[in-house]
Amino acid sequence: MIESLLVANRGEIARRIIRTAKRLGIRAIAVHSEADAGLPFVTEADEAVCVGPANPAQSYRNVEAILAAAKSTGAQAIHPGYGFLSENADFARTVEASGLIWVGPRADAITAMGDKINARNLMAAAGVPVAPGTTDPAADLDAAVAAAAEIGYPVMVKAAAGGGGMGMGVATDETALRTEYDKVRSFAERMFGDGSVLIERYFPRVRHVEVQILGLADGRVVALGERECSVQRRNQKLVEESPSPAVSPELRERFLAAAVRAGEAVGYRNAGTVECLLDPATNEFFFLEMNTRLQVEHPVTELVYGVDLVEEQLRVAAGLAPTFDPDALAPRGHAIELRINAEDPKRFLPGPGAIKTWVEPTGEGVRVDSGYIEGNTVTPFYDSLMAKLIVSGATRAEAIARAKGAVAAFELAGPKNNLPFFAELLENEEFLSGDYDTGIVSRMR
Known part of the structure; x- marks a missing residue:
């Protein structure tokens, strides 16, 4: 297993990766901007290096500074998280050329999937449906x-x-x-x-459904179920759940088979997501894009499949077998993720500020992946995501009930936040029915 890991990211995903690294006995190294010096991921890492000012181009996208930090700290591998440099093929090549382990797919797969037209053509040739x-x-x-x-x-x-x-x-x-x-x-x-x-x-009424894939060290590509991502504002996801309430066992089989073909077409290794559009009127689905990285919404898959996807990423990067049996993957229960953003709950415009109160909900089936604690400040320099509230239960109804309780118990004051929106959504008949599409938020507004 990898012995030391530099996390080239910030906030909740950096904190999330560090948590798994430390559980596995891996020395965790954080890089941070000057604006993020006081955030939990910095203090929780075994070592931290400031790589520049608040501007991401001068810090989290600063390849030279990140590689210098890896060298000075003796890091063996780099995990890019999501966003920033995670889907930058040149960065992946540079990391490997520097003698470091890249915790992600090969650079040629990132390049192949980075251009939407090229990706469409590759998928069509592999027999994956495209619009x-x-x-x-x-x-x-x-x-x-x-x-x-x-x-x-x-x-x-x-x-x-x-x-x-x-x-x-x-x-x-x-x-x-x-x-x-x-x-x-x-x-x-x-x-x-x-x-x-x-x-x-363009499909006026459509659902956004994606499949989690993992390219194993032995060359196989496996699919770990689907996620429903249709609750969106401005084409940006707010809620994800697994399994999708729109997907029957027969349709699931077709989804997963297509996603595996997509991964195999580019020799995929490590974690990735095949995103699709589903026409609920016909049950036809079409390839949208492949995200060549870990997704924000990966926790719902972890809870339903009982795996730690960050650990699996590290194992693939190290050339090790997965912790699970690839031939015996089966979902259990239901999980829902709510993205807690620093934005107003009506127009969803950013509302950064100092966090005066931050009390996370607890209880059975409740998990919070957060990037902040009380006393931190949400700055305007980065994405508005503050935390992910993830709930799970034996059934979708039980997961929703737990989500309602967790939203009500989450005490957050200071920055504007979208908790009131989630309280409204969790009482919305369309959402509760499971028969919703990407237009649900606009209909609520």
Whole structure:
């Protein structure tokens, strides 16, 4: 097993990785910005190194500073968490070229899945269902208009290099397409340095369902069930649950088989997620993207399958067999995750600030993965996620009941937060029925 691990991230995911590392007897090393010096992940690590000022480009995305920290602390491996450098193929190559172990997929898999058009084409060739769309970037507006006419409106205009719900727009006709194309292209150039645009069929009523895969050290790819991620605002997830209430045993079998084929098509190793859109009217699903990293919502899979995905990542990186039997994977019970963000519960606009009160709920089936404690300050420099409230039970109804109690018991004052939204959601008939889609939040608002 790896003996020393540098965590190239911050907040709750850094704290989460450090927790598993220390349980396994691995020396855990944190890197942090000047703004994060007082956060729990820094104090809980065995060693911590400041890698720059608050600006992520000068700290958490500062490759030279992170590698220097790894060298000075004698780190053997680097875990990137999610976000920041986690899906940066050049960083993965640089880590390995420096003689360190990269806790993630191979750089060529990151590259293959990083471009949405290339990923679509690879998946189609592997027999994974893809939505009707362009097989090459829409080079200009005329090409986009021609593609949309062939596909049929409405269409989704997507940044080919985007991810995580960023760089997307919907066009219901040619006039809207002309506006959205320019908007998405300029956003993509600014955010990703690549203005390539993909045109794809848009489904007005759709569910977002993803499959957790793990590429093992022996070359096999296994699937650890699906997660329902349809409670979203601005294409960003707020709630995830596993198993999906929309997925029958027969549909689950098709989902998992397609996800394994997707991983095998790129020789996938380590943890990854195959994201899909599910048309509830037809039970057809289509490949959306592959996230070549650990997901924010990984805890619901851990609770349903009884595994520690961070430990499994470390074992794969070290060339070790998994702790579980890949031929005997079976879900047990139900789990739900609520993302506790520093944002107002109505318009979901960021609301950072000093945390005056922070009391986490406890009890059977309640887990909190948090990045903050009372007295910390949520700054405006990073994502608004403060904590993940994860609940589990023998049934979906029991998990929801525990979620209601946990939301009511979570004492949080200072920054704006979305706990009131979750209290509302957990009483919403559409959500309670399990028959909901990605439009549920807009209908609540």
